[in-house]
Amino acid sequence: MSVTRTVRAAAALAAVTALALTGCSRGSASDPASGKAASGKKTATLIMSTLNNPFFVSVGNGAKSQAAKSGVKLSVQNANNSDSTALNLATTAVSKQVGALIIDPVSSTSATASVKQANGAGIPVMAFDRKPEGGKLSSFIGYDAIQAGRNAADALAKSLGEKGTIVEIQGLLGTNVAQDRSKGFEEEIAKYPHIKTVAKQAADFDRAKALDVMTNILQAHPDIDGVYAANDEMAMGALAALKSRHLAGKVKLVGNDGIADALAAIQAGTMYATNAESPYALGQKVVSLTGQVLDGKKVSAAETLQGKLVTKSTVREYAQYLVSIGDSADVPASLRK
Numbered sequence: 001m002s003v004t005r006t007v008r009a010a011a012a013l014a015a016v017t018a019l020a021l022t023g024c025s026r027g028s029a030s031d032p033a034s035g036k037a038a039s040g041k042k043t044a045t046l047i048m049s050t051l052n053n054p055f056f057v058s059v060g061n062g063a064k065s066q067a068a069k070s071g072v073k074l075s076v077q078n079a080n081n082s083d084s085t086a087l088n089l090a091t092t093a094v095s096k097q098v099g100a101l102i103i104d105p106v107s108s109t110s111a112t113a114s115v116k117q118a119n120g121a122g123i124p125v126m127a128f129d130r131k132p133e134g135g136k137l138s139s140f141i142g143y144d145a146i147q148a149g150r151n152a153a154d155a156l157a158k159s160l161g162e163k164g165t166i167v168e169i170q171g172l173l174g175t176n177v178a179q180d181r182s183k184g185f186e187e188e189i190a191k192y193p194h195i196k197t198v199a200k201q202a203a204d205f206d207r208a209k210a211l212d213v214m215t216n217i218l219q220a221h222p223d224i225d226g227v228y229a230a231n232d233e234m235a236m237g238a239l240a241a242l243k244s245r246h247l248a249g250k251v252k253l254v255g256n257d258g259i260a261d262a263l264a265a266i267q268a269g270t271m272y273a274t275n276a277e278s279p280y281a282l283g284q285k286v287v288s289l290t291g292q293v294l295d296g297k298k299v300s301a302a303e304t305l306q307g308k309l310v311t312k313s314t315v316r317e318y319a320q321y322l323v324s325i326g327d328s329a330d331v332p333a334s335l336r337k
Helices: 003-024 054-070 083-095 111-120 145-159 176-189 207-220 232-244 260-268 279-294 315-324
Strands: 043-048 073-078 100-103 125-128 139-143 164-170 195-202 226-229 252-257 273-276 302-305 308-310
Touching (some): 043 054, 043 083, 054 073, 054 279, 083 100, 100 111, 111 125, 125 279, 139 145, 139 279, 145 176, 145 226, 145 252, 145 273, 176 195, 195 207, 207 232, 226 232, 232 252, 232 260, 252 260, 260 273, 260 315, 308 315
Parallel strands (some): 100 125, 164 226, 226 252
Antiparallel strands (some): 273 308
């Protein structure tokens, strides 16, 4: 995008935000960060960054399940990975005076506008997975992304006998999750002096992009020993590229999230491990806390969840855990027996 177009886009975004703040303010609304619902309505709008990624589909399923238990009337909206769409959806929710706004930011920077809209209207805001850079939140819920990267680094090093050449495929670098997963991975892998990273490239948490990235990397580095992908969607893209060269299972692959395709690949031996972070459980937690906020209860400013490293020896145990929380949909058929 040219500089001129970038400036125009930024100006337009600012104008929409200013209009929303002016038109939707409730004047004497309660402090949006206080943990109290401004309107007393048990309604919430959940704006997902995307519903084209199995991780976020599962988050939505967990959120809907918990909403029924918490008595929250929940509307789930899809921003389709568009900053402007996310802002428009937030503007609509605020104009309808929803009880609470729940957001999964497309990017940490752009989400600030949506948070501030709700702040101006006295609507409590919950955010999860990716943290907005500005505005006041009632609570932020997310997995420990730095620890996730560390866990992946240790797992990959173990799979390689602590020596070899590796590739890092990064996520969407405009998000704190991608930055922190990369930070944790790089800091931890540096503790293994006989492991060398020969390529590092972002694929934006996207399977198709990761396939292209991995294909190009393999052309330049056909003899790599291991791959770390910052999420399982990218790991699946990388796995497709490895399969095309008959390298699946030979090149050790570690991901993050624990989606069904990754669990199946781990069971099949074509993927070594994933740092599983149940999206269904995340959705449950977010809406559970939202329900408390809507009931006027105080909640903690931040909730940090921990993932579970899953390898072939523990994949069936993790599948049983998913079933126990009501998430049988994220268990591959091969692990339901």
